[in-house]
Amino acid sequence: MEEMLLQIAMAVIGSLGFAIFFNTRGKKLALIAVGSALSTLVYLLVMYRTQDRVVSTLAGALVSAAIAEIMARMMKTPVIILLVPIVIPLVPGGDLYYSMRYFIMGNAEEFSTSFQFMLKEAAAIAGGMILVSFIVQLILKSKRYFKEIRHDEI
Amino acid sequence: MKDEKIVAGMLDIGEALLTSGAEVNRIEDTIIRIGEAYGFVRVDVLTITASIVLTVHTAQGESLTQTRRIRKTEINMERVDKLNALSRTICETKPELEYVEQHLELIRNTSHYSEAVMMLAYIMVAASFTVFFGGNAVDALISAISSILVRLLVRIGTRIRMNPIFQNMMCAAAAGLFVLALSKLGLQFNTDSIVIGNVMLLIPGLALTSALRDIIGGDLITGSLVMIEAVLKAVAIALGFAVLLIGG
Numbered sequence: 001m002e003e004m005l006l007q008i009a010m011a012v013i014g015s016l017g018f019a020i021f022f023n024t025r026g027k028k029l030a031l032i033a034v035g036s037a038l039s040t041l042v043y044l045l046v047m048y049r050t051q052d053r054v055v056s057t058l059a060g061a062l063v064s065a066a067i068a069e070i071m072a073r074m075m076k077t078p079v080i081i082l083l084v085p086i087v088i089p090l091v092p093g094g095d096l097y098y099s100m101r102y103f104i105m106g107n108a109e110e111f112s113t114s115f116q117f118m119l120k121e122a123a124a125i126a127g128g129m130i131l132v133s134f135i136v137q138l139i140l141k142s143k144r145y146f147k148e149i150r151h152d153e154i
Numbered sequence: 155m156k157d158e159k160i161v162a163g164m165l166d167i168g169e170a171l172l173t174s175g176a177e178v179n180r181i182e183d184t185i186i187r188i189g190e191a192y193g194f195v196r197v198d199v200l201t202i203t204a205s206i207v208l209t210v211h212t213a214q215g216e217s218l219t220q221t222r223r224i225r226k227t228e229i230n231m232e233r234v235d236k237l238n239a240l241s242r243t244i245c246e247t248k249p250e251l252e253y254v255e256q257h258l259e260l261i262r263n264t265s266h267y268s269e270a271v272m273m274l275a276y277i278m279v280a281a282s283f284t285v286f287f288g289g290n291a292v293d294a295l296i297s298a299i300s301s302i303l304v305r306l307l308v309r310i311g312t313r314i315r316m317n318p319i320f321q322n323m324m325c326a327a328a329a330g331l332f333v334l335a336l337s338k339l340g341l342q343f344n345t346d347s348i349v350i351g352n353v354m355l356l357i358p359g360l361a362l363t364s365a366l367r368d369i370i371g372g373d374l375i376t377g378s379l380v381m382i383e384a385v386l387k388a389v390a391i392a393l394g395f396a397v398l399l400i401g402g
Binding site for chain 1: 175230233235238239266271272274279281282283349357363366367391395396
């Protein structure tokens with residue numbers, strides 16, 4: 001439990017740091033902190049239940065993207081401003097490093113494991129973002145479509 | 155003449171968005187909306203990583219084309235946000251050109267965080283991810299010192315306009331050498347966590363995300379080009395840290 005809180009705190013600090021790199025200011029920083037905390041919480045909970053890094057990353061990415069889309073619409077700000085810092089703690093930096101390490105050590109088996117994990121986690125992040133963005137577009141487009149139908153009837 | 159100025163103004167906004175790191179989809183959408191707000195009957199715009207081509211058709215049946223080639227990019231999300239707000243205002247109120255020019259100038263001068271704050275952000279990212287990936291307080295401290303080194307190198311690299319891919323490799327190598335030197339001095343620490351904390355500093359997160367969003371949005375050319383650059387940057391990080399791993 002305590003370890004989980006520490007992990008979440010670290011993820012939030014990391015996300016805020018990244019937001020500062022991109023010159024994000026004001027209220028958006030608070031939203032990013034909240035989003036990052038929630039996304040990391042989901043990641044850790046799923047990790048605890050399944051012990052599967054890829055599934056957990058996918059869950060985290062889905063939550064991150066959903067939060068970013070919702071908050072961006074509320075704040076009338078571009079999604080990407082919130083999305084990138086929120087999703088950063090899920091990035092497989094660890095597996096990138098370990099695959100390099102095992103590659104140089106000539107440990108083919110470990111390299112293959114880490115490298116595959118890195119690719120799968122990257123794909124999970126991408127997949128999560130794509131899915132959420134697809135759903136959002138679907139909602140927006142069908143909204144517009146129904147509005148037009150109603151307009152035509154009148 | 156007035157139409158020409160409007161087209162130039164539309165490109166100014168597009169250019170400012172592109173240099174600040176917005177997605178292609180947003181840039182094209184913004185330009186089209188503004189064009190329609192100013193009464194052009196047709197707006198054709200194509201944006202590819204570093205160039206914008208814009209043709210508008212006026213109600214009188216004339217057509218106007220202007221292009222821009224963008225060379226410098228400096229990610230600045232505050233600017234993207236303000237440009238977004240400005241384009242909303244333009245579409246709603248169709249203000250005079252002077253108003254747009256004035257506000258655009260203000261937005262261009264949006265200040266970045268001071269160097270001290272940027273340094274702090276580097277320390278925040280490196281130290282927190284070192285702990286996130288299993289490091290302890292000592293590891294976080296070493297990671298923080300190493301991140302200052304990375305920041306200094308990033309500044310030098312940007313000033314001499316070093317190739318960003320090579321710059322990533324250099325920063326990773328420098329951080330790696332720093333950690334290696336400390337371990338040769340006989341200090342005990344968790345090398346892996348420290349290095350991963352510094353890896354996170356260099357990850358091209360924005361490029362990867364915006365490339366992905368461009369591809370989803372159907373802008374395959376820009377999306378793929380940015381994606382290739384981002385992947386190369388990630389590979390460069392790995393190559394840079396190879397110094398540490400070979401030496402250690």
